[in-house]
Amino acid sequence: MKAEIHAxxxxxxxxxxxxxxxxxNAELNIPVERGRDDSHGDFASPIALALARSARCNPRQLAEQIVERLPSxxxxxxxxxxxxxxxxxxxxxxxxxxxAxxxxxxxxxxxxxxxxxxxxxxxxxxSANPTGPLHVGHGxxxxxxxxVANLLRATGHEVESxxxxxxxxxxxxxxxxxxWLRYLQRCSETLTFPxxxxxxxxxxxxxxxxxxxxxxxxRQPAKRVLKDLPADEPDGGDKETYIDSVIERARKLLGERSYRLIHGYVLxxxxxxxxxDLLDFGIGFEQWYSERSLMDSGAVTxxxxxLRDAGHLYEREGALWFRSTEFDDEKDRVVVRENGQTTYFASDIAYHLDKFERGFTRVIDVWGADHHGYVPRVRAALQALQADPDRLDVLLVQFANLYRGGEKVPMSTRSGEFVTLRQLREDVGRDAARFFYVMRKSDQHLDFDLDLAKAESNENPVYYIQYAHARIASVMRQTKEKGFRWQSADSFDVTGELVEDHELVLLRRLSRYPEVVEAAALSYEPHQLAYYLRELANDFHTYYNAHIFLVDAAPLRNARLGLINATRIVLRNGLTLLGVSAPDTM
RNA sequence: GCGCCCGUAGCUCAGCUGGAUAGAGCAUCGGCCUUCUAAGCCGGCGGUCGCAGGUUCGAGUCCUGCCGGGCGCGCCA
Known part of the structure; x- marks a missing residue:
């Protein structure tokens, strides 16, 4: 309909x-919007306002002239x-x-x-480091x-996650x-943990x-493991130096083969x-891509x-630097360290180049917002390699803070003090967790209220939407019990029956759904869909309270059943995109 | 100090990329179950859109400067 008006x-x-x-002006962009208020009709265009100046007449007159020329x-x-x-x-x-x-x-x-x-x-x-279970920040x-992947798929993109x-x-x-150290302790070796x-x-x-x-x-005797190691932090030493020497010792005592075996086992x-964890959260990946494979294949070198051949690298202080400042980065970046090892950044350049070479028209990275400073250097590298950085969209997601009993829950991965994604799911349930995560704009900090997500009450927005779906399913059960029969074709010829305001409001809302999915997909904003579903549920609940669906007159009854089933379909489709279930009973 | 993000009702947030009288939920106050699930519906209260300028027919939205909060500024990943 929007397209029709546009035309x-x-x-x-x-x-x-x-x-x-x-x-x-063939390239003129003609705005067509949904009216904010019902009294403004279904669609509105401010085009006359936009053109008034260049046409040198007042907007209302221009609007009249446009309306006169509108084809029927x-x-x-x-x-x-x-x-x-x-x-x-x-x-x-x-x-x-x-x-309907x-x-x-x-x-x-x-x-x-x-x-x-x-x-x-x-x-x-x-893409969290596999150094522990996923926590709620990753969630x-x-x-x-x-x-985002679901939305893009729904709008006809071929998506690979x-x-x-x-x-x-x-x-x-x-x-x-x-x-390995814990393993040694398990073997009854006595040693303090780094x-x-x-x-x-x-x-x-x-x-x-x-x-x-x-x-x-x-197993290795603790004495040999610890012999001549520098002091750890509690003993006045440096913890980074200490842990590095522990790693070196492990490699030496175990031999490269055994060390690799343990490393691989842990990984x-x-x-x-x-x-x-992710599968239980309803999320699967088509591809798991190993950083190590980039090194082993030689892609990094x-x-x-x-980059060197193109003249973008130089040596300084024993390290090899990429001149990213040439492409608007704040400072140049090291790609090969003094010790000869390539940096994470070097891997990432190879990784992104590989993504482009795999033939994607667009590549999307979802990162934690704390990595935002990293964006310019990746774009810089792509530019330096003659790849178009505009084909990369980096979507930044702000952290989620958990609140329990009004208090912020403290978290730190290294100390082992964190709430895992699994715990969250077991605590508040998958549906509430998935919904809460996407109901805010992603670049907004998220205050995740655990008590609210758990609440089986009207305070909880997830239930509100699911309840609308369950209510419709319940009406259908009642339809059967009361001896009425209905199948979707019964509603096709009787739609002229729908004349109540509540019904028109609902129909209007349903008509917007494809636009919402499209807008949410193109702007990578799932929250738009979340808000829409809330409004749709609201329209339905209002309708439910105002009118009886299972009336005796078959044409009206069938029309109404058609309408609420259409509503059920949209609720279900929308919730599915959000990764939330649409239950038949609650 | 520099860079990025944010500041909208008591609280948590939308605001369709510059349009009409700034909207929801929660909280609070009042009303609605002999009828398809009250996890629901209807109504009331609630605003200097952080502050000050600027751009124009029009600014919560764009520009500049302040104030306040978050994050980043490694030869870590």
Whole structure:
């Protein structure tokens, strides 16, 4: 309908141009909006306001001239000029009458579109370091990324979701060493745990499993492990230096093969846990991409060579630097360290180049907002490699703070003090967690009120929407019990029955759904859909309270059942996109 | 200090990218169950859109400067 009005206005403006009243302007963007207020009709365009100046006449007069030249249409019931020069359009009732049956026929397809024209888009999200279970901070990125991917799919994009596994860095070494030390303790060796080691209970669990599978194959006497190590932090030393020397000692005593085995074992255990966590959260990935594979394949060194050949690298203080300042970064960045190791950034350049080379028309990264300073250097690298940085969209997600009993819940990964995603799910349930995560704009801090999410009351917005769905399912059960029969085709020919204000409001709302999905997808803003569903549920509840659906007159009854089933479909489709279930009973 | 994000009702937040009288939920106050689920509905109260300038027919929205909050500024990832 919006497109129809757009086309009508376009024709009217062309006619005005032919009459010499307006200058012809093919590229003119004609705004068509939903009216904010019902008294403003269904759609409105401020086009006359926008053009008044160049046409040298007052907006209302111009609006009149536009309206005079509007071609006739079966969709438009009424046009009127209001306020300073808005053109308001009211859609003919008939145009809405067929909507319910259209939705019933389209069913799961209602709201989907071919807007994306099969563009291939990659959405990379979560990508948390596999150094422990996912916590609630990761949960938001997970929920957000998954819904963005869903929205893009619904609008006809070909989407591939991916998790980038940081399995090559120092953190992984610290992790492997931590597990090994716990394993040694399990073997009854006595040693104090490093200040900078990973302390979570899951470390001990993995160490125990390692012990079960491999016995004491990796046991070394504590004395040899600790011999001549520098002082740890509690003894006045530096914890970073200490942990590095522990890692070095582990490599030496175990030998590269055994060390790799433990490293790989720990990695696999954690990745598996993360994957299971996400699956239980309703999120699956098409691709798990290993950072180490980029190193093993030589992709990282290749990309460094390419940068060097293009003259973007230089040496300073023993390290190799990328001159990212040439591409608007704040400072140059190291790609190869003094010790010869490539940096995480070097991997990331290779990774992003690889994404582009895999043929995606667009690449989306969902990152925690604390990484925002990282964006310019990645774009800089892409530019330096002659790749178009505009094909990369980095979506930043602010942190979520948990509140319990009005108090902020403190969190820190290293200390092992954090609420895991699993705990959150067990605490408030998957639906509430998924909904709460995406109901705020992603660049807004999220105050996640655990008590509220758990509340089985009207304070909880998730239940409000689900309840509307359950109510409709209940009405359908009642329909059967009362001996009425209904199938969707029964509602196709009787839609002229829907004349109540509440019904028209609901129909109007349902007609907006595809626009909402489209807007939410293109702006990567799931919260728009969340708000829409709340409003739709509200319209339904109001209707429910105002009218009985199961009346004796079959045509009216069938029309109403058609309408509420259309509502059920939209509620379900929308909730599904958000990763929230649509229950039949509550 | 520099960079990015944010500041809208008592609280948590929308505001369709510059349009009409700034909207929801929660809280609070009042009303509605012999009828399809009251996890619901209807109504009331509640605002200097952080402050001050500027741009224009029009600014919560864009620009500048302050004030206040968050994050970032590693040869960590």
């Amino acid at each position: 009508l206005l376009q024709q009217a403006l062309e006619a005005l141009a032919n009459d010499g009243i307006l200058e012809a 249409s079966s969709v438009i019931g009424k046009t009127e000029i209001a306020g300073p020069g808005f053109i308001n359009f009211t859609i003919q009732n008939g145009a809405y009458q067929s909507l 049956s259209e939705i019933l026929q389209a069913d799961t397809r209602y709201g989907t579109s071919t807007l994306g024209e099969k563009q291939r888009i990659q959405v990379e999200f979560v 938001r990125g997970a929920a957000y990324g998954a819904v 991916e998790y980038y596994v940081n399995d090559a860095g120092r953190q992984m070494d610290i992790l492997a060493a931590s597990v 200040a900078n080691g990973y302390r979570g209970a899951y470390i001990q669990t993995i160490a125990d499993e390692l012990h079960n599978q491999h016995g004491e194959a990796f 696999a255990a954690l990745v598996e846990e993360i994957r299971d 290749t990309v460094i060579e390419r």
